[in-house]
Amino acid sequence: xxxxxxxxxxxxGATRHPFVQYLRPVGEFYVAIxxxxxxxxxxxxxxxxxxxxxxxGTAGHVVRSLITMLAGTIVVVALIGVLVPxxxxxxxxxxxxxxxxxxxxVGGSSDRMDVEFAIGTALAEPAKQFGQTGLLxxxxxNIFAALxxxxxxxxxxxxxIFGIGMVVSERHxxxxxxxxxxxxQQVCILIFDWFNLLVPIGIVALIAPQVALLGSEVYVVLxxxxxxxxxxxxxxxxxxxxxTASSLRMGLRxxxxxxxxxxxxxxxTRNSLVCIxxxxxxxxxxxxxPREPCELYIPLGFATIRVGTILYFTVATxxxxxxxxxxFGVWDLALIAGLSIIxxxxxxxxxxxxxxxxxxxxxxxxxxxxxxxxxxxxxVDPIAFMIRVMINVAVNCLIPALATGRRSPVLxxxxxxxx
Amino acid sequence: xGALFRSLGCMIFATLLxxxxxxxxxxxxxxxxxxxxxxxxxxxxxxxxxxxHQKRPDxxxxxxxxxxxxxxxxxxxxxxxxxxxYGSFDGVADAVASGSADIGLSKLSQTYYRVxxxxxxxxxxxxxxxxxxxxxxxxxxxxxxxxxDVLRNFHGKIGVIAKSAYVDFGHxxxxxxxxxxxxxxxxxxxxLKEHRVEAIYRDEFEIRRVLKNNPALNVQFGAAIVTDQKxxxxxxxxxxxxxxxxxxxYHLSExxxxxxVDQLLNLASQH
Numbered sequence: 001x002x003x004x005x006x007x008x009x010x011x012x013g014a015t016r017h018p019f020v021q022y023l024r025p026v027g028e029f030y031v032a033i034x035x036x037x038x039x040x041x042x043x044x045x046x047x048x049x050x051x052x053x054x055x056x057g058t059a060g061h062v063v064r065s066l067i068t069m070l071a072g073t074i075v076v077v078a079l080i081g082v083l084v085p086x087x088x089x090x091x092x093x094x095x096x097x098x099x100x101x102x103x104x105x106v107g108g109s110s111d112r113m114d115v116e117f118a119i120g121t122a123l124a125e126p127a128k129q130f131g132q133t134g135l136l137x138x139x140x141x142n143i144f145a146a147l148x149x150x151x152x153x154x155x156x157x158x159x160x161i162f163g164i165g166m167v168v169s170e171r172h173x174x175x176x177x178x179x180x181x182x183x184x185q186q187v188c189i190l191i192f193d194w195f196n197l198l199v200p201i202g203i204v205a206l207i208a209p210q211v212a213l214l215g216s217e218v219y220v221v222l223x224x225x226x227x228x229x230x231x232x233x234x235x236x237x238x239x240x241x242x243x244t245a246s247s248l249r250m251g252l253r254x255x256x257x258x259x260x261x262x263x264x265x266x267x268x269t270r271n272s273l274v275c276i277x278x279x280x281x282x283x284x285x286x287x288x289x290p291r292e293p294c295e296l297y298i299p300l301g302f303a304t305i306r307v308g309t310i311l312y313f314t315v316a317t318x319x320x321x322x323x324x325x326x327x328f329g330v331w332d333l334a335l336i337a338g339l340s341i342i343x344x345x346x347x348x349x350x351x352x353x354x355x356x357x358x359x360x361x362x363x364x365x366x367x368x369x370x371x372x373x374x375x376x377x378x379x380v381d382p383i384a385f386m387i388r389v390m391i392n393v394a395v396n397c398l399i400p401a402l403a404t405g406r407r408s409p410v411l412x413x414x415x416x417x418x419x
Numbered sequence: 420x421g422a423l424f425r426s427l428g429c430m431i432f433a434t435l436l437x438x439x440x441x442x443x444x445x446x447x448x449x450x451x452x453x454x455x456x457x458x459x460x461x462x463x464x465x466x467x468x469x470x471x472h473q474k475r476p477d478x479x480x481x482x483x484x485x486x487x488x489x490x491x492x493x494x495x496x497x498x499x500x501x502x503x504x505y506g507s508f509d510g511v512a513d514a515v516a517s518g519s520a521d522i523g524l525s526k527l528s529q530t531y532y533r534v535x536x537x538x539x540x541x542x543x544x545x546x547x548x549x550x551x552x553x554x555x556x557x558x559x560x561x562x563x564x565x566x567x568d569v570l571r572n573f574h575g576k577i578g579v580i581a582k583s584a585y586v587d588f589g590h591x592x593x594x595x596x597x598x599x600x601x602x603x604x605x606x607x608x609x610x611l612k613e614h615r616v617e618a619i620y621r622d623e624f625e626i627r628r629v630l631k632n633n634p635a636l637n638v639q640f641g642a643a644i645v646t647d648q649k650x651x652x653x654x655x656x657x658x659x660x661x662x663x664x665x666x667x668x669y670h671l672s673e674x675x676x677x678x679x680v681d682q683l684l685n686l687a688s689q690h
Contacts, residue, residue, distance in 0.1 A: 104634035113549070115643035117567035119592045323638055324555050364563045369554040371566065371641055
């Protein structure tokens with residue numbers, strides 16, 4: 001049904017009928033009602049996951065396993081991000097006509113200047129900051145402000161620390177509110193189950209208007225970049241399905257059908273956080289991954305590990321270099337991969353076009369201009385944004401599967417069929 | 420013999436007197452003398468300045484400066500002679516300073532050297548200074564710094580038109596850069612394309628015109644506007660012509676025309 005909804009959305013969007021734009025408010029309403037329960041769900045789930053991990057005594061092992069698999073996966077994704085576009089741009093060179101058309105896109109209207117600056121330093125504007133970055137971006141100095149401002153990363157950090165505190169307090173005093181938290185979690189899951197019935201409608205309402213707005217001509221010009229990014233993305237998504245199936249000893253078809261729902265919800269909403277409840281349900285119920293590592297990792301991973309951005313930054317850097325006739329050696333490619341990983345953390349709390357700003361962290365050390373990247377990438381950003389979220393959802397679902405494999409029927413009687 | 424010497428002496432004295440009177444006439448040339456002569460002599464550059472003045476195949480000169488010169492002639496009720504024969508911007512200013520022309524109209528900016536020798540009207544067009552820079556060369560120099568910081572303290576080679584105000588502007592605004600005067604604007608742009616210079620310096624209209632005429636250059640070269648430096652394009656007026664300056668300023672105030680860069684680009688493409 002999910003795949004059917006995607007096909008309908010693409011077809012409807014391609015027709016560019018004026019009616020399609022009236023679907024946009026329906027889609028935005030759907031995203032809003034999904035977001036409604038995300039923060040309460042996270043505030044309940046994270047402390048429960050921490051408690052579960054501590055009580056089972058496997059917290060250390062689970063966390064080590066998750067971190068190891070996460071680090072390995074990020075490195076693999078970054079490598080795909082540098083190798084695939086290198087191959088694509090090597091095989092398909094840019095011709096003069098394409099360069100001229102790309103130049104026209106970069107130039108845009110005659111009002112556009114790449115840089116504005118003052119000779120007199122008194123008039124010079126202070127260097128633009130990317131906002132709070134690094135640790136400052138995640139420290140919840142005021143949890144209530146973070147909740148009201150929908151600052152999910154800070155809420156997650158608070159929930160994790162508070163959860164640890166609750167476990168320690170429970171051990172000392174015996175007083176516990178985990179039962180109430182469990183109830184809150186179940187209520188949120190129930191509400192999500194109701195809303196999940198509307199996922200196909202949400203997918204159509206969100207994707208169709210977006211497709212209708214896309215101008216196909218610009219993608220023809222930026223075809224090379226699109227091929228490289230789409231090719232890399234398909235490789236990553238395919239790898240997720242294969243490795244998930246391998247870890248869980250399940251068929252490829254079953255795994256891909258299960259993962260399709262949270263991935264397409266991510267593509268439709270362009271919001272990883274609203275996919276958390278569906279992803280948890282998919283991983284624990286459909287794919288039988290142990291609940292503990294899923295509840296521990298998936299909320300944090302969805303909010304903080306932006307694998308899609310790592311892939312995007314690597315491909316974008318190599319594309320810009322290719323445009324300017326720059327050739328990359330092995331060390332350059334390794335530097336691109338490393339800087340892209342670092343730059344992806346600088347996008348925490350930022351979405352859309354603004355998330356392109358940290359690309360400067362990757363481009364400038366390589367002697368590449370950032371000013372040419374923004375006008376080009378902003379053209380493909382509508383579709384690239386969707387793909388980045390799809391990859392975030394898919395890869396972050398993969399991590400707990402790799403770390404712990406499938407739930408054992410010996411350890412989980414719920415999996416033993418009744419005789 | 421004595422009479423011969425006396426005659427020769429008178430002739431020499433008369434010649435000197437006539438020359439001195441002529442010199443005095445040139446020194447005191449102003450609005451009334453232009454009206455009496457019935458002609459306003461306008462100096463312009465030999466090379467075209469699209470949107471400002473351009474020679475058509477039939478020999479006529481079009482552009483906003485040509486229109487302005489004709490409007491002034493009409494206001495003075497005199498004939499206008501456009502002498503587009505000067506090979507440089509400084510050449511136009513020098514022509515006005517020497518008295519060969521009454522006014523000079525060729526996107527002239529005020530510089531200290533020019534102000535010493537000619538008067539200037541109020542500006543008829545104001546443009547920001549701008550640079551067209553080699554993106555890769557700048558990024559290599561930047562070593563991770565933002566481009567505006569690099570440009571502000573530029574150390575590389577900046578190409579400018581020889582004998583133009585931008586030679587002075589370049590030395591003043593980019594003291595650590597090497598200013599490379601090159602013949603014509605086309606030569607300057609070619610120097611950039613051939614990587615003989617890392618940036619070229621002129622007004623924002625000309626920089627944007629380069630990119631508009633050849634959009635592919637946007638990939639390799641970036642445009643930077645200098646927000647606190649402006650080119651006040653004014654009419655050069657003979658140094659003694661205080662009344663003429665007053666007249667021209669009055670005309671520019673009566674018929675103000677504020678040209679945006681987009682409008683100038685459209686004008687350039689029309690002609």
